[in-house]
Amino acid sequence: MKKLAIILLCVSLTACSSFPVQEITNFFATPTGAPPEVTSTNTATITPTQPTPTFTPTPTLIGEKSKTPTDAVTTTPGVSLPVITATPTVLAIPSQDIKGFNMITLSVNEFFIGDCEPAEVKFIAQVAQSTVVAFVVLFVRFKSAATGVTSEWTSLQMDNVGAGTFTHTLVPDEMKAVGSFEDPWVQYQLVATDANTRQVGRTQIFDEALRLKSCDLLTPSPLATP
Numbered sequence: 677m678k679k680l681a682i683i684l685l686c687v688s689l690t691a692c693s694s695f696p697v698q699e700i701t702n703f704f705a706t707p708t709g710a711p712p713e714v715t716s717t718n719t720a721t722i723t724p725t726q727p728t729p730t731f732t733p734t735p736t737l738i739g740e741k742s743k744t745p746t747d748a749v750t751t752t753p754g755v756s757l758p759v760i761t762a763t764p765t766v767l768a769i770p771s772q773d774i775k776g777f778n779m780i781t782l783s784v785n786e787f788f789i790g791d792c793e794p795a796e797v798k799f800i801a802q803v804a805q806s807t808v809v810a811f812v813v814l815f816v817r818f819k820s821a822a823t824g825v826t827s828e829w830t831s832l833q834m835d836n837v838g839a840g841t842f843t844h845t846l847v848p849d850e851m852k853a854v855g856s857f858e859d860p861w862v863q864y865q866l867v868a869t870d871a872n873t874r875q876v877g878r879t880q881i882f883d884e885a886l887r888l889k890s891c892d893l894l895t896p897s898p899l900a901t902p
Contacts, residue, residue, distance in 0.1 A: 678685045683805070684763075684809070688830050693706040698891075701748060706825075706833045710768060710890070717736050719812055749786075762888055768840070771822075773868075773879060774877075774879045774880070775877055775878055775879065776803060776804055776805070776809070776868045776876050776877015776878060776879075777801055777802060777803055777866065777868065777877055777879060778798075778802040778803065778804050778840075779801070779802040779803060780799070780800070780801050780866060780879065780884065781799075781800045781801075782798070782799060782800075783796075783797055783798040783883075784797050785885065785886060785887065786887040787846075787886075787887075787888060787890070788846070788887065788888070788889050788890070789849075789854070789888060789889070789890050789891065790890055790891025790892055791849040791891050792889075792891035793846075795847065795884065796845050796846060796847045797845070797846050798843065798844070798845045798846075799814055799834065799842070799843060799844045799845075799846060799864075799866075800841065800842075801834065801842045801866055801868075802841055803840045803841075803842065803868050803877060804840075804877065805840075805876060805877075806839060806840025808839065808870050808876055809868045809869070809870065809876055809877065810836075810869065810870050811833065811834075811836075811868070811870075811873070812833075812834040812836075812842040812866060812867070812868045812869075812873040813831050813832070813833055813866070813867045813869070814831070814834050814844050814846070814855060814864060814865075815829045815830070815831050815832075815849055815865045815866070815867065816829070816830050816832065816833045816846060816864045817829045817830060817851070817852075817861065817863050818851065818853060818854075818856070818860040818863075818888070819860055819862075819863050819883070820858075820860055820861075821855055821859055821860055821861055821863040821887075822858075826863065827851075827852055827853040827856065827857065828852050828853065829852075830850065830851045830852045830871055832844055832846070832850065833889055836865075846862075849890055857888075858890065859887070859888065859889050859890060860887075860888055861884045861886065861888075861889065862886040862888050863881055863882060863883055863886075863888055864881075864885075864886065865879055865880070865881045865882065866878070866879045867874050867879075
């Protein structure tokens with residue numbers, strides 16, 4: 677057994693003697709210089725997380741019109757005539773008083789001469805025999821409210837608007853003696869005729885149902901000073 681160990685030791689020494697001395701020296705020499713840099717291929721990259729800003733678009737209304745500022749109303753001190761508001765009047769007239777007519781209406785029961793409103797009155801007449809009546813004549817005259825004196829009659833042909841309806845808008849200037857009465861009543865009467873001017877209808881004379889007033893007699897009211 678000891679012989680076998682001696683033989684193995686000799687073999688080992690023989691093999692070692694075959695390596696060059698320089699290589700053995702280099703094997704045990706201390707390395708010089710900086711150590712090599714180690715580069716990691718799996719270096720983690722830290723990316724800071726920032727909140728993404730959110731923008732809310734403002735809707736644009738297509739076709740919307742911008743508001744136009746309203747100009748302030750400037751009132752100039754002075755004197756103004758009063759504004760008269762008239763209520764439309766429908767005359768409910770008994771049938772025996774309007775022979776030949778179904779209905780007669782007036783737009784107002786008083787009107788004015790001058791710069792006041794209303795300055796006219798509209799007459800509307802519906803005849804009973806629309807296929808027979810060809811003409812309707814409106815007769816008007818003044819009656820003094822103080823003395824009862826009347827003026828001459830003024831005759832005015834009414835317009836045929838169809839379906840047996842006739843109309844006329846009366847203004848003061850078309851009546852005779854318009855400048856001779858102060859705040860008078862206006863009397864009126866309607867007469868219907870056929871194409872041969874034969875009378876087929878006549879109303880009574882309406883005495884104190886319509887009044888004409890003058891703006892000159894009204895008391896002017898001053899405008900408010902702003």
